[in-house]
Amino acid sequence: MTAMTRLGKLTLDAPFFQAGLAGYSDTAMRLVARRHGCPFCVTEALLDQFLIQGGKGLKSAELDDGDHPIAGQLMGSHPADIAAGAKVLLGLGYDVIDVNLACPVKKIKKKSRGGHLMSAPDEAVAILDAVIQAVGDRVPCTVKLRRGSDDSAEALGNFHRIFQAVIDLGYAGAVVHGRSVEQKYLGPSNWDFLRALTDRYGGAAGFTIGGSGDIWRAQDIFRMIDETGVDFVSVARGCIGNPWVFTQARAIMAGDDSAADAPPTIFQQRDVLLEHFKLSVSLHGEQLASRLMRKFGIRFSRHHPRGEQVKQAFISVVGLPGWRGVLDRFYGEDGPGVGGDLALPEEAEPLTCE
Ligand SMILES: Cc1cc2nc3c(=O)[nH]c(=O)nc-3n(C[C@H](O)[C@H](O)[C@H](O)COP(=O)(O)O)c2cc1C
Structure with a gap:
């Protein structure tokens, strides 16, 4: 079973991590995840403007000593600003700088950031270039994308243009959410898309491909790796109120499948x-x-x-x-908990940014 994941010069001892989850994945949730075996976490998307301006936005990006390795995820629309935001994150001690090209929320898209950039490849590439120039080889850079802005041929072309640029610019890896920006959360994450992606780009030297979408149980992590060939897997909604997903994933790695099914007491x-x-x-x-x-x-x-x-x-x-x-x-009284499928109904998602 795949045990190690490389992200540039960083090595993770397990092929999964806690995703950025706006409104949830703060220091508290991340520390709890780590204590349950999560090897790596990503912050929620941090607006470059907030980091540059200082104040509350900057304060919320400060790191606890126990919260490493961690990627700080940046979102922005102007190359110079997002590059400045990357430097702020470096100063705060982030181990990886991640760029968000995935958030489909309207108020974000209207401002030309996040998922909007999937339909503006020139802007996206300029942003990616500015970030990696600012970071240099100090820490690895990664990117979070969706599989396209929608299902059109043009969107697919834009995706590949951006993805090829990510590799050519020297990014250490990318995590792809197998839903389109237009799709938000409706319908499944397209794992066939992830399969085609790893078939096409999987050989790129030193480049790590991650998958995201529909990971509800520890078993899903390894099923995604088997079915799509991704190097590592983002655990998102499946770990909210469920840090045991990480303990269970570690149990699977150790060959203890029965522990992977044991719900928390x-x-x-x-x-x-x-x-x-x-x-x-x-x-x-x-x-x-x-x-x-x-x-x-x-x-x-x-x-x-x-x-x-x-x-x-x-x-x-x-x-x-x-x-x-x-x-x-x-x-107040102990007893067995409930396990099984913890998938949420599609309409249940209160979205801020994804
Ligand atoms: C409430 C919420 C907030 C999210 N915030 C972020 C974010 O800030 N950055 C990010 O890269 N992804 C964010 N996501 C997307 C997830 O990381 C993940 O790609 C998506 O939920 C699909 O995975 P899942 O189907 O396993 O939940 C968010 C998702 C949700 C539900």
Whole structure:
């Protein structure tokens, strides 16, 4: 089984990582993931302007010592600004600089960044060039793309033009989400596209190809590698409220398939909820952490045998005491948790950026 992944000079000891997830993948979620065996994390997309201007945007990009190796993901529309943003991330100690060409959210697209750039290859290549010039060989650069802006032949041509430029410019790797920008989250991620991609570009020396889309269980990681030939896999919605996906993936790598199917017990769930909450409070303060943890709690509830009741309890929770009340009420006694398919219905996604 593939065990190592190389990203330029960086070596990961497992072929998966936690994706950038706007509104979720902050330091707290990343540290919890790492403690469960995740070897590498990507930040949510960080706007170059926010990094350059300083203040809150810059503060939120600061790193914990235990949060390495990590890619800082940049989003922007002007080569000079995004290059300046890359330098800010280097100064903050990021191990990899990642460029987002994937976000399909309208307010982002209207400003010519993220997924918009999939339909503007000249602009995309100028941005990619500016970032790698700014970074040089200090750390590896990577890019996150969608499989195209839509299903047209023109979109496919644009994709390949951008992808070839990524390789020619010296990027260490790329992660491709197998949905189009237009598709957002409707319908499946096209793994056949990923297969064709690795067939065509897989031999490029020193270039690593990652896949994204429809990874809900640890088994999906290795199925994607087998079926598409990607070098490593992005775990996204499948790890929200489910850091055990990483422990389970490690178990599969160790040949222990039965552990890969074992759902977390109620006490394991409680411990992780408490740990995540504590980290979130130290990062954001009690008020904001309580609000953020509500949406995590909703996702964690899927592991609980009384999932629907727990979910409703997390939805109506107010403040720290209310939150502790939910834990006392539903997580006070140990017992088996619920495993199986944790896929979300398509319409369930509250999107900020993806
Ligand atoms: C709420 C949400 C926020 C996201 N934010 C980002 C982001 O900031 N950067 C990024 O590269 N991808 C982002 N994504 C996309 C995911 O990384 C991933 O490509 C996508 O969810 C497909 O994988 P999945 O079907 O396994 O969830 C986001 C996805 C969701 C659902």
